[in-house]
Amino acid sequence: MKILRFDPVQRATHWANAVLFGALMFTAIPLYFGSFFGLVLPRHLIEQIHLWCGLALPVPLVLSLLGPWGRGMRHDVRRINYWTKSEIHWLRTFGRSRLDADKFNPGQKLNAIFVSVAIVVMLITGSMLQWFRFFSVDLRQGATFAHDVFALAIFVVVIGHIYMALTHRDSLRSMFKGWVSASWAKNHARAWFDETTAVKNVSDPE
Amino acid sequence: MTSSGGLEERVPVGRRVFLGLAALGALGVAFGSRIQNSVGDALGSGLGGLLPGGDRFRIYSITGKYPKIKDSDYRLRVSGLVEHPKIFTLDDLKAMPPTSFVKAFQCVTGWRVPNVAWEGVLLSDILDAVGVKPQGRALTFESYDGADTESLTLDQARLPDVIVAYKMLGAPVTTEHGGPVRLYVAPMFGYKSLKWLSAIRVVDQEQPGFWELNGYPVNGWLDGATGPTDPDPSLT
Numbered sequence: 001m002k003i004l005r006f007d008p009v010q011r012a013t014h015w016a017n018a019v020l021f022g023a024l025m026f027t028a029i030p031l032y033f034g035s036f037f038g039l040v041l042p043r044h045l046i047e048q049i050h051l052w053c054g055l056a057l058p059v060p061l062v063l064s065l066l067g068p069w070g071r072g073m074r075h076d077v078r079r080i081n082y083w084t085k086s087e088i089h090w091l092r093t094f095g096r097s098r099l100d101a102d103k104f105n106p107g108q109k110l111n112a113i114f115v116s117v118a119i120v121v122m123l124i125t126g127s128m129l130q131w132f133r134f135f136s137v138d139l140r141q142g143a144t145f146a147h148d149v150f151a152l153a154i155f156v157v158v159i160g161h162i163y164m165a166l167t168h169r170d171s172l173r174s175m176f177k178g179w180v181s182a183s184w185a186k187n188h189a190r191a192w193f194d195e196t197t198a199v200k201n202v203s204d205p206e
Numbered sequence: 207m208t209s210s211g212g213l214e215e216r217v218p219v220g221r222r223v224f225l226g227l228a229a230l231g232a233l234g235v236a237f238g239s240r241i242q243n244s245v246g247d248a249l250g251s252g253l254g255g256l257l258p259g260g261d262r263f264r265i266y267s268i269t270g271k272y273p274k275i276k277d278s279d280y281r282l283r284v285s286g287l288v289e290h291p292k293i294f295t296l297d298d299l300k301a302m303p304p305t306s307f308v309k310a311f312q313c314v315t316g317w318r319v320p321n322v323a324w325e326g327v328l329l330s331d332i333l334d335a336v337g338v339k340p341q342g343r344a345l346t347f348e349s350y351d352g353a354d355t356e357s358l359t360l361d362q363a364r365l366p367d368v369i370v371a372y373k374m375l376g377a378p379v380t381t382e383h384g385g386p387v388r389l390y391v392a393p394m395f396g397y398k399s400l401k402w403l404s405a406i407r408v409v410d411q412e413q414p415g416f417w418e419l420n421g422y423p424v425n426g427w428l429d430g431a432t433g434p435t436d437p438d439p440s441l442t
Contacts, residue, residue, distance in 0.1 A: 031264070043270055081220030088219065113223045121231035128235070132315050133421075137428070138239045140316025145238025146231050148258030 001182035003196055005103070005174040007072040009064050014175055016060035017115075021158060023053045024122075028151055054126045057119050080109045103192035107164075114157055121150050243320070263311070263319055265382045268416060272381045273350040273402050280386050282370070286346075286407035289337030296372065296386055302327045302335070305369055307392075312428055314395035324390050326371035330364045332406070344412035347389060350402035356389065356415040357424065358398070360408075367392035370403060394426040 006014070027050040031043070064073045079102055090099040091106040099105070104112070128135050128143035135143070165172045170184040185193040234241075245260075282294040306325035312318045329345075338360065345363050347356040362368065371390040372379060379385030384401025391398040397417040418424045 043265075043267060045270075077220075081218050082216035083219035084216055088217065109220065110223065113220050114227065117224050117227040117231070120228060125231070125235060129315055137312065137316065139235060140314075141242060141318055142235040142238030142316075144316040145242055145258060146234030149234055150231060152258055 002179040003182055003185050003193070004178055005180045005185075006178050008178070009067075009069045010072050010076070011175060011178060013060045013064040013073065017057075020053050020057050020060070021115075021154075024050060024057070025155065025158065027053070032148070032151070051126075051130060054123065057123060061116070061119070076103070079103055080112050083109070100190040100194075101188060101192070103189050105189070111157060111161055114153070118150055118154050118157075122147060122154075125150070239318075242318070262317070263383070264313070264317055267351065267401075268353045269351045271351065273352075274381055275350055275386060275402065277378075277386050282387060282403060283405040284332060284336045284407075285405070286409055287339040287342040288408050289339060290335075292336050294332070299327050299370065299372060299387065302331055305366075306373070307367060309367065309392045311396055311399070314397055314422060314426065322374065323376050324369060324371050324392075325373035326369040326387075326390065328366070329358075329368045329370055329389075330366075332370060333360075333363065333408075336408075338408055341410050342408040343410050344408075346407045346409055346413055347400045347403060347415070348405040348407075349400055350404045354400055354402075354416045355413075356398055356400040357412050357418070358391065359412055362391075362394075362425075365391075365393065391426075393428060395422075395428060397422055398426045 027046045030046055031050060064070050065077065083106065084102070086097070086099055087102065087106045087109075090097050091110075095107070102109075125143040125147040128140065129147060132140045165175070170180055171188075174180045182193070182197075185196070277296050280296045282299065283291075284294065285291040304325055305328050306323065308321055308323050310318055310320045311322050342360060344357060344359045347358075349355070358368070368391050369389075370387060372385075372387050374380075374383055374385075374388075374390075379388055384399075384403070387403050389398070389400045389403050400415075412424065414424050
């Protein structure tokens with residue numbers, strides 16, 4: 001039995017977001033380390049790619065959330081926002097307490113929350129660096145600092161995210177094909193499995 | 207999908223974490239310069255300088271290339287409204303009285319490297335060596351990269367912390383930093399400190415350089431600096 005985990009809008013949003021993050025991180029490395037390696041680079045081109053990808057960054061999420069096609073997105077945002085007491089406890093004990101996991105476990109929820117806040121912070125601080133004339137030198141320096149610190153955190157989180165995806169193939173497949181097996185859902189997202197099978201939405205997409 | 211009964215005992219952790227992290231970002235913007243000023247020293251300019259808040263140059267090049275100039279091939283052409291046009295070799299410059307000081311490099315876009323050791327020849331001394339004609343009002347600078355140009359008024363050029371630098375960070379100026387010889391205009395933003403300096407022309411009125419034509423102020427005074435009457439407004 002297959003259970004739908006991500007609808008096509010969610011998958012498309014995830015991958016559009018992933019491509020933009022990838023391009024931004026890829027171009028960030030030479031922009032950040034240029035002085036260290038003494039690299040000779042078409043810096044202007046790299047800057048332009050970084051700038052435009054950065055400005056485009058919120059577009060997939062905003063579009064997918066706002067449209068009539070965004071029901072699945074909005075449901076999951078609610079899931080990621082609201083936590084049960086046992087989820088909070090699970091996080092406080094670093095995953096050592098028992099938990100009938102929701103569709104997303106607390107770690108996955110934190111990942112999503114971090115990515116969304118990172119988009120906002122990076123967009124604002126990046127814009128301050130691009131249109132610096134409107135800000136005092138102190139604020140420009142502060143924006144540089146915040147942009148750098150969040151960039152470092154993004155690298156840590158994204159590398160962790162990719163590592164988890166590669167070591168959890170069922171989960172990864174659901175981001176490509178949309179569905180997970182019932183047995184996977186039972187083992188990894190028990191609360192969600194119970195809720196889903198109790199109501200409806202049990203489907204066999206193929 | 208989510209039963210309403212379940213929702214009531216739930217806590218909006220997501221919103222709280224989101225707002226908390228966003229507040230951290232805002233604090234970083236508000237206090238980042240102060241944080242950097244205190245952690246920059248601790249991190250140093252080595253590997254630690256690569257961390258956020260470290261004292262680290264970000265290398266820009268208009269052309270996307272670094273002109274490579276051998277020390278022995280280096281020439282600085284000084285011409286225009288001068289009594290004795292002259293071509294200086296690197297040895298010529300080093301034979302002149304050296305000026306050195308420790309001052310910050312402040313980029314107009316926000317990053318800053320404090321405590322950079324600079325050494326070179328006062329631009330004022332070079333002007334005296336060639337003799338500026340009375341019609342001379344301003345200077346135009348050219349770079350070996352063939353693209354960057356800069357300008358200063360004669361008054362600005364004669365400030366005691368405006369030098370033609372051949373040493374930086376305690377060593378000869380590296381290629382990426384604009385070596386073998388670059389301009390360093392301490393009281394102004396970094397874009398005024400043209401790299402790979404190749405020529406100085408004395409002209410009768412100031413002509414905006416590359417960055418000025420791209421919208422930067424012609425007088426790139428650092429915050430708090432107002433002009434030649436305030437000759438040492440450096441943040442250091």
